[in-house]
Amino acid sequence: MAYEPELENGENVRLRLELNLSKKAQPFHFALSDRALYWPAIKLIAKNDPYYFRRFTHNQVQKVEIRRLAPYGFWALAAAMIVVGLMTTILMMEPLLKSQPGSHSVSGWPIAVLVGGLILPFAAKGRYGLHVTTTDKNFKWKPPMVVDRASKDKVAETLTAIRTACESAGLRVKDEREKIAAA
Numbered sequence: 001m002a003y004e005p006e007l008e009n010g011e012n013v014r015l016r017l018e019l020n021l022s023k024k025a026q027p028f029h030f031a032l033s034d035r036a037l038y039w040p041a042i043k044l045i046a047k048n049d050p051y052y053f054r055r056f057t058h059n060q061v062q063k064v065e066i067r068r069l070a071p072y073g074f075w076a077l078a079a080a081m082i083v084v085g086l087m088t089t090i091l092m093m094e095p096l097l098k099s100q101p102g103s104h105s106v107s108g109w110p111i112a113v114l115v116g117g118l119i120l121p122f123a124a125k126g127r128y129g130l131h132v133t134t135t136d137k138n139f140k141w142k143p144p145m146v147v148d149r150a151s152k153d154k155v156a157e158t159l160t161a162i163r164t165a166c167e168s169a170g171l172r173v174k175d176e177r178e179k180i181a182a183a
Contacts, residue, residue, distance in 0.1 A: 003029040005038045005053045015165035019158045021151050025144040028158070029053070032165045037061050039132065039139050056134050063172040065131040066159050069142055074124035078117045085114025123147050128159060128177060 005013065011033045020027035031038035031053055038053035088110035095104045123145055130141040143155045159177075166173045 002049050003031070003038075003040055003051055003053050005031045005033065005036075006055065007033060008035065011035050014169055015161060017158060017161060019143075019154060021144055021146060021154065028141055028143070030158075030162060032162075032169055034169060037064075037132065037166075037169075037171070056132075058169065058171060060134050060136075061171055062133045062135065063174060064162070064166045065133070065173070066128050066163060066175045066177060067131050068176050069127040069129045071121065071124040071127070074120055074145075078120040078124075081113050081117030081120065083117075085110050085112075085117055089114060128155075130159060130162060 003018075005016070007013065014032045014034060016031040018027055018029050029040040035057060037056045037058070039056065041052055041054040043050040043052060092106060092110055095102075096106070127143065127145065129143060132139040143158075146152055146155065159175075163173055163175050
């Protein structure tokens with residue numbers, strides 16, 4: 001994947017970053033120059049490399065926001081995991097608890113699903129994403145859900161670097177994380 005911003009004459013890059021958190025998650029690319037914002041895109045039909053930067057001049061960008069991501073989907077998934085994990089654990093353990101004769105197999109998967117459901121709301125808490133509004137489209141980046149502190153810090157540093165670069169370029173920036181810090 002080659003994301004290279006196509007700069008005009010005299011245009012200087014203020015920020016160019018790549019965030020690659022894991023082998024499974026797709027890396028996020030972002031670039032900002034003194035004249036334009038570059039958003040990652042994929043060509044539908046391409047002979048060679050389909051990955052490119054879509055260019056938006058500063059007057060096309062209406063605002064750049066760092067928004068809190070709604071955790072409701074993860075809460076619903078966590079509730080389903082808890083119910084399924086609890087029910088399958090009870091069904092798996094029932095023959096052992098009733099001392100039924102014969103051989104019984106016990107697996108750790110139902111308990112793992114139950115514990116995962118209990119942990120998931122805490123992992124989904126406090127996630128933020130990037131939302132860029134232009135004159136004709138909206139672009140969103142939802143970082144992958146990460147559990148470890150180092151990856152969470154990388155995402156936070158990336159969002160802070162984007163905010164700082166956009167502010168210095170004169171773009172309108174709104175950061176919802178500032179509300180939390182002020183409270």
